Amino acid sequence: MTNSSNCSDPDLKPYYAVTYAVILVPGLVANTLALWVFYGYMKETKRAVIFMINLAIADLLQVLSLPLRIFYYVTGTWEFGGGLCLLCFYLKYVNMYASIFFLVCISVRRCLFLIQPFRAGECRRVCDVSVSVAGWAVVCVACLPFPLLRLHKDNTSTCFVDLPIEKLDLPTSVTLMTMGELVGFVMPLLIILYCSWKTILSLKEKNSASHDLGEKKKALKMILTCALVFLICFAPYHISFPLDFFVKTGRIRGGCVQRVISVFHAVALCLASLNSCVDPVIYYFTTDEFRRRLSRQDLHDSLQLQHLSYSRKHSRDVLVEDTTE
Template sequence: MSSGQNLSAGCPPVGIQLEGIILPPVLTADVVLGLLGNIVALWIFCFKLKNWNPNNLFLFNLVIADFLALVSLPLRIDALLRGHWVFGDVVCRLNLFMMFSNRTASIALMTVVAVYRYFKVVHPHHRFNRMSKQQAGFVAVLVWVLVISPRLPMLAYNHLKGSGNRTQCFFFTSYKEASSAIIFLVGMHRTLTVVEFILPMTLLLFCSIRISCFLKGRKLGKSEKVAKAIRMCAAIVAIFLVCFLPTTVTTIGVWVIRSFRPWDCASFYTFTQLTIVSLGLNFMNSALDPIVYIFSSSMFRKALLGALSPILVCRKDRSGSSESSSGTQSTSQHELKSLTESRASKAI
């Protein structure tokens, strides 16, 4: 096929290839580890945490976002294992909407947590630190509105490709198969994918550097509060780099090929496959976020330790009672032996 024909006809549809091998085990690990950590976090927030502050409210919304993102993954794993999508158009739309909306919400809420900690440390007297729970709730609602609004058009279009046992539910499209509306929607999605990495990453680096410089300038670098603040920022930056940088790079690659080399179908396929595979790292974020809860909230840490202490005490008591029982049994046997010998000597 010539270049001119490629330009007019476009590239054929992209099916499941590399991601069918790599994604199922990665997404399964994300779901198992993520649901375990986030269910424990939900339990602590709902039943063990007595005093709420704005930071804990932001973290609670982060748990909700991670939980909903993880709940959407089993259908995706099923489709990858089968090799095709069997749940129909409506479920496909909802599945894609939940995956991408809650991933974006997770990114936004992690950034809010880091900015809140920045003001607490660097600007302790700023009015931002006097935020009430109601104001924090308004900020959380605003974040959800800003996150969900650009994703709502995903619900308006059919994202199924193929038919029968070749049906796929993808938000990544080839040129040939898509309408102009879908191509625009996918372009907007790619723009959001890049922006939602670069902007939060810039804010996180700024907060981390400013916190570190501020505390070193005041010679507070060894205080416990300082160490916790820096660890929290470092943890979020590390999670961002590991989980979201690969998707950003591959998305930019698809964008460049789509714009400047539309005849290069081989490169388009490669970057599209890598973009889909990198989604596995995106959702690893939801499994790693409990680390953020531990670093960011002293109340959460205390509630977690308070919830675990009865289990640890119970195990210690069992171990101690086992040793005591063993010692008692040994003493009883010794006493019985002495009594038997005494009776034998009397009989003689």
């Protein structure tokens, strides 16, 4: 097939710019507020709070890179050097796959807390921190092929979707795509679905007390929300990514086919970025403690407590200064 006037390459930069501009402020506010609540008021909670903190950090890092993306898609040129371009490009995928990893960790943690409460209770905060550190390390290493395949020296005025991609032979391309899809999408999806299934089975147990039944319903709501966010934000991207890769490397030809794949991939990228705004919904609607801490009365009480603590500290400092004179 050859390109026709009806199947020319679409200019998708304005759509990227609008989408990222819409995501920027809500994502920044919501994830900053989430970290404030987690660090300040939920230190006593053991149910996946460490993984929620890391998920909020991953989302916040992605949001902080959006101004540079918006600037590029509005102006059409990159003026900050190839190194910063590749770094922002790389961090996009690191943050996305870190979000996937921690969504899985939240689901597994909540499921284990119900099915094996005593064993899950033995996994203290240090265990969750260790898993988080290992997860960040694995994700950072696994995402290195993304910038390495986009290294370019000839033109430093382009970035992000306009970066040229290194052409690979077909067996290498298929191997990389298969590994990426299996490890980055299929396995996490199967784990989340398995956790959902096990939690549903635990709800059907007849010997469950009313308190246990309530906890199981809360856990199921959180796990199903993680699965829903996972499917909405990441499934379209992992369907479109191999197709877009083969279009950019010339494996798929045909004007109309390329146009459809390019538009679909653009929509999928925007949905994947939308994850940074959707994740705080998980915290609010599936975590009673988080919702309670954000209530008007609780916020008022906490601010009064902080003001009282500051006043007492200030008075004590003044008294010490008076006694030393």
